[in-house]
Amino acid sequence: MILDxxxxxxxxxxxxxxxxxxxxxxxxxxxxxxxxxxxxAGIYGLFYTAKLAKDxxxxxxxxxxxxxxxxxxxxxxxxxxxxxxxxVNTNNLDTLxxxxxxxxxxxxxxxxxxxxxxxxxxxxxxxxxDCVLTHCNTGSLATIxxxxxxxxxxxxxxxxxxxxxxFTETRPLLQGARLTSYELMQVNxxxxxxxDDAVGFFMQQKKVNKVIVGADRIAANGDTANKIGxxxxxxxxxxxxxxxxxxxxxxxxxxxxxxGNEISIEFRDPTELNPFIKKCQINSIxxxxxxxxxxxxxxxxxxxxxxxPPFS
Amino acid sequence: MILDxxxxxxxxxxxxxxxxxxxxxxxxxxxxxxxxxxxxAGIYGLFYTAKLAKDxxxxxxxxxxxxxxxxxxxxxxxxxxxxxxxxVNTNNLDTLxxxxxxxxxxxxxxxxxxxxxxxxxxxxxxxxxDCVLTHCNTGSLATIxxxxxxxxxxxxxxxxxxxxxxFTETRPLLQGARLTSYELMQVNxxxxxxxDDAVGFFMQQKKVNKVIVGADRIAANGDTANKIGxxxxxxxxxxxxxxxxxxxxxxxxxxxxxxGNEISIEFRDPTELNPFIKKCQINSIxxxxxxxxxxxxxxxxxxxxxxxPPFS
Numbered sequence: 001m002i003l004d005x006x007x008x009x010x011x012x013x014x015x016x017x018x019x020x021x022x023x024x025x026x027x028x029x030x031x032x033x034x035x036x037x038x039x040x041a042g043i044y045g046l047f048y049t050a051k052l053a054k055d056x057x058x059x060x061x062x063x064x065x066x067x068x069x070x071x072x073x074x075x076x077x078x079x080x081x082x083x084x085x086x087x088v089n090t091n092n093l094d095t096l097x098x099x100x101x102x103x104x105x106x107x108x109x110x111x112x113x114x115x116x117x118x119x120x121x122x123x124x125x126x127x128x129x130d131c132v133l134t135h136c137n138t139g140s141l142a143t144i145x146x147x148x149x150x151x152x153x154x155x156x157x158x159x160x161x162x163x164x165x166x167f168t169e170t171r172p173l174l175q176g177a178r179l180t181s182y183e184l185m186q187v188n189x190x191x192x193x194x195x196d197d198a199v200g201f202f203m204q205q206k207k208v209n210k211v212i213v214g215a216d217r218i219a220a221n222g223d224t225a226n227k228i229g230x231x232x233x234x235x236x237x238x239x240x241x242x243x244x245x246x247x248x249x250x251x252x253x254x255x256x257x258x259x260g261n262e263i264s265i266e267f268r269d270p271t272e273l274n275p276f277i278k279k280c281q282i283n284s285i286x287x288x289x290x291x292x293x294x295x296x297x298x299x300x301x302x303x304x305x306x307x308x309p310p311f312s
Numbered sequence: 313m314i315l316d317x318x319x320x321x322x323x324x325x326x327x328x329x330x331x332x333x334x335x336x337x338x339x340x341x342x343x344x345x346x347x348x349x350x351x352x353a354g355i356y357g358l359f360y361t362a363k364l365a366k367d368x369x370x371x372x373x374x375x376x377x378x379x380x381x382x383x384x385x386x387x388x389x390x391x392x393x394x395x396x397x398x399x400v401n402t403n404n405l406d407t408l409x410x411x412x413x414x415x416x417x418x419x420x421x422x423x424x425x426x427x428x429x430x431x432x433x434x435x436x437x438x439x440x441x442d443c444v445l446t447h448c449n450t451g452s453l454a455t456i457x458x459x460x461x462x463x464x465x466x467x468x469x470x471x472x473x474x475x476x477x478x479f480t481e482t483r484p485l486l487q488g489a490r491l492t493s494y495e496l497m498q499v500n501x502x503x504x505x506x507x508d509d510a511v512g513f514f515m516q517q518k519k520v521n522k523v524i525v526g527a528d529r530i531a532a533n534g535d536t537a538n539k540i541g542x543x544x545x546x547x548x549x550x551x552x553x554x555x556x557x558x559x560x561x562x563x564x565x566x567x568x569x570x571x572g573n574e575i576s577i578e579f580r581d582p583t584e585l586n587p588f589i590k591k592c593q594i595n596s597i598x599x600x601x602x603x604x605x606x607x608x609x610x611x612x613x614x615x616x617x618x619x620x621p622p623f624s
Contacts, residue, residue, distance in 0.1 A: 168509075169483070169585060170509075171481070172507050177585070181594045185594070190595075191594075192596060192597055193594050193595065193596035194598075195483045195508075195598070196483065196507075196508055196509040197480075198540050198541070198597075198598075199544065200543040200544035200547060200602060201540060201543060201599050204543060204602070204603070228507065228509050228510050229507075229509030231516060232512035235512060235547060235548055236547055238551075239551070273481060273505065273507060274489050281497070282489070282497070282503075283502075283504050284504055285504055285505075285510075286507070287510055290510070290512060290513040
């Protein structure tokens with residue numbers, strides 16, 4: 001069952017996913033989202049696919065469709081590839097079902113532990129009276145457990161650090177306004193929403209003194225793909241001498257991707273932008289991610305500690 | 313009569329303004345907007361105020377209310393101050409009415425000429441195959457005539473320069489998505505809308521090679537207040553070695569304001585941000601402008617040529 005994130009915070013509606021097609025649909029329309037959570041959803045998807053496929057070759061076709069449902073976040077394709085390696089030993093779909101289900105349970109536990117470790121390693125980054133900016137949603141809704149960037153923030157606050165938060169609205173799909181707001185209010189951290197375009201203003205005014213965001217794919221050299229607008233925030237942080245951290249599990253690091261230039265960026269339907277587009281036939285382009293060069297990133301807060309590239 | 317810009321492009325509705333209160337309302341809710349146009353609206357407002365005020369001292373109270381209806385754009389307060397100087401010679405409201413009406417007509421003609429001159433001086437800035445980014449709306453809807461930044465773009469295209477345009481959606485009130493799109497489509501310039509957060513991405517990808525935006529107030533040292541997000545665009549342009557121009561009449565330069573630090577920034581109602589705010593009681597802040605330091609600005613395209621500060 002998946003909490004439909006497109007309806008939050010208005011409605012808390014759970015969707016029951018029972019086949020590959022349904023899974024791909026909720027992945028593509030962002031009912032389920034967040035790099036770590038997509039990896040987990042993928043393995044559950046393999047379980048249903050193994051259960052319902054006509055035969056092994058049909059299973060492989062469908063598995064590939066899940067793998068490619070969204071291109072930028074590494075976790076989905078990486079987890080599927082990792083699971084498909086198990087098919088080297090058996091192509092019996094009943095056996096594979098059991099493997100996938102047990103691996104999904106294990107991953108879920110592991111993600112929760114990782115999340116806590118990321119938060120613990122991030123604790124020294126935040127100091128009392130810090131005002132930390134975050135972008136998009138990287139909390140419990142995007143992961144299992146506390147989250148990545150938002151996890152670090154929530155954990156530091158729960159440990160008594162008197163911090164406050166600025167978060168962006170996150171156009172076009174408002175993951176900040178809808179999801180991060182929802183999570184921050186549940187834990188009562190003093191927080192303020194701003195439009196994405198106001199990030200520079202509040203940095204200039206010295207209202208923000210740290211940035212922590214998540215990641216969808218980290219190249220071996222440290223270049224990082226994340227929600228569109230992250231590169232902008234990183235450049236502004238650099239210009240204003242504000243530390244800029246990525247918080248992500250090391251599974252988001254893709255050693256096969258040497259630099260950010262190799263990361264494939266997902267372009268989404270321009271009608272996401274706003275209702276005027278259809279009416280006016282405005283031409284528009286809607287990239288969902290951008291790549292922040294490593295030089296703008298102060299450090300990577302992971303379950304293994306705060307790391308610096310190159311990764312190996 | 314004022315074209316209600318809050319309803320565009322859905323509806324072309326004209327509002328008849330007949331007293332001071334109505335004028336202040338349409339200025340504050342942005343039915344009429346754009347620094348040069350606000351100056352003109354202010355003088356027409358003085359005419360009605362002189363006509364309807366009980367006496368001279370009542371007139372002065374109302375005139376001050378118009379002057380302070382919006383704090384950041386200089387043109388409104390500057391034009392009102394300039395007209396109020398005429399009261400040195402007479403405080404006869406009938407005489408003042410005639411003066412204000414005649415000055416409004418004169419300003420209207422002058423703004424149209426200035427607009428064309430700005431466009432002509434901006435012509436050498438744009439070259440064939442340029443892709444120029446603009447922000448907010450600075451065209452005919454914000455001025456009289458062609459516009460400022462958008463005027464330069466439209467004029468260059470009309471002169472046969474094969475350019476294309478990227479324009480931002482411009483959160484929160486979507487002046488790009490609603491107004492700039494509307495103007496660009498009327499003249500058929502190849503143009504693409506992007507979210508504000510995607511500016512960095514397209515600069516990084518070398519899809520944008522020039523930036524021209526307008527201004528609400530230019531300090532004597534060249535620091536420039538303009539629509540929130542302008543500072544962000546300027547920093548990104550600087551980082552990507554892209555020329556960044558301000559296009560504005562010299563009346564937008566405020567010699568009494570020494571640097572950007574002295575510019576008062578208007579904070580607008582946070583409910584402009586989005587409908588979730590009320591529901592979730594998200595705390596939010598909504599600055600309408602930011603200040604771009606002079607060091608990021610390649611040049612100021614004015615009716616007197618392309619200038620560089622300090623101004624005198």
